[in-house]
Amino acid sequence: MLVQSYLMFNGRCEEAIEFYRKALGAEVTMMMRFKENPEPMTEGCGPGGGAIPGDNIMHASFKIGETEVMASDGMGSNGKPEFKGFSLSLTAASDAEAQRLFKALGDGGKVEMPMTQTFFASAFGMVADRFGVSWMVINPRPMP
Template sequence: MQVEAILAFGGHSEQALKFYTEALGAELIVMIRWKDSPDPVLRTVSSDPEKIMHASFRIGETTLMLTDGIDTLSQPDFKGITLNLGAKDDDEAKHLFAALSNGGQVQMPLAKTFWSSLSGMVVDRFGLSWMVNVSQA
């Protein structure tokens, strides 16, 4: 069994995907807009057929999915979830943290902790919470 997260961006999936591609080097695997659904019924579900019905993308070795959902006017509500990025070293952690902080809000600045040489928390511009930790060997 495999569990994969589906992130619902309430109409902002395309912008989020572009941001994660630039900030984290995300790689798009597949993207389907509502208008391109092979199911004619699903083509009419969204009020905006240009919005994303489903996309998969990879950050490092992790695959995530995203959607604009059906109600593209709603805002994402990511309460109760934080995605962790395991950086290979301090330089990568600083780079990733700075990229995610651009337009976001730092919750805990990068600092040395008892579990990592650098660890920090940030909520990105789309409201998604991230923790950046230098992976310990």
């Protein structure tokens, strides 16, 4: 069994993927626009259940390190997408890398918990990126 994150960006998917390329080194493995759909579109995937512009992203997959994340402009709501009740956790190999990733994700976003040391991590912080996706960045301490 495999559980994967699927993020809905309501018209900002391509912008988000480009942000993750720059901030995290994300590698796009697949991207399909709504206009490339081989089957006729039905109403319901767009904001408020309406149609979506053909240039918007129907489905994309990208890798951040070893993790595949999927994304789309579909199934959005009217207005700004909301990412509530979860965070993506990003494990860094060093404190310096954790600081760099935290700063990159926070560009245009909002710090939810500043980067700090904890009993479980030499570096840990929480930040919502400019798209509203919450991230926990961690360099964990070895557990005894």
